Amino acid sequence: MKESPQTRKLEQILRSSKLVAGGFMGDDSRSFNEVIYADASQVSKLGYTMEEIAARMQEITDTAKTGLGNWIKVDDKLQAVADEAKGSLICPWPHSGRYVKRITTVQRYNSGETIRWSELNIHLIAEHGFFEGRGAAFRIEPVKLINVIF
Template sequence: MAKMSPEQKTLQEDMAPGSLTLDGFLGDDPRSIEEIIREDETFLQREGVEIKDIVMALKAFTFKGVEGLGDPVPVGDYEVSVEHFRGWQYCPFKHKKKVSKRNTKLVDKRTGKELYWSDLSLHLIEAHGFFQGKGAHFRMEPETILEVLRLEKSESEE
């Protein structure tokens, strides 16, 4: 692991299990937060898919799922359910961002694959390019996201 500044070290500690959240954001990933961000970024650049397109698609599913009030809502090839809890979650990157505690589960009925995210996951991806560490409860594997959402290199860039 590369040398960390004091700020990076505090961030790394805050993201560990039991600090800000029970499960933490890093799972059992031995990499630093910067390395995790960089490697996922490199993968997405290679695939030619932008983070904003991923976040837009995921948000749209959460939006549709909310209508089910906890029950699964059919959306094309998918089924989406949203669970809402009381209270707030705070962004571990410390810029006073808080989001509601809301979790979305998306099931791809064609493949049986699932994606699971919280509103905080979406914020971490959108604002920080952080998909969380491998093994973290809310880690989203960019490869799985592209597969489930069927996102590909946009035509205009070819």
């Protein structure tokens, strides 16, 4: 399949370190469309939608923010902490929008398992179905994410 110039340009942006150190694709050799497709099929296999996942992440981040840097109980299953936001990140897709550079870390009480994300991750999942490439600093494994937050 022939790639459009826009797709090729986006692929380059995602692989460069211009927006985030190490880029959004890590050392993943797949195209970003292949990454998106593979993750979408995992998410739907587990019976979730990107909207549900992003909404749950946002809910956890909003709760974590109230802890002002301290761990806070989200519900019976989870605790979370949000660090101080320093600066902002921009989405690599061609549209305007800045996302606060705040990291939310979530931990499940029963398993001790943790997962973390930035506010840009929430946007990338909600709007672009993109969990980032393997090896990227903020790659989120959809199966692990679902197991932790639901």
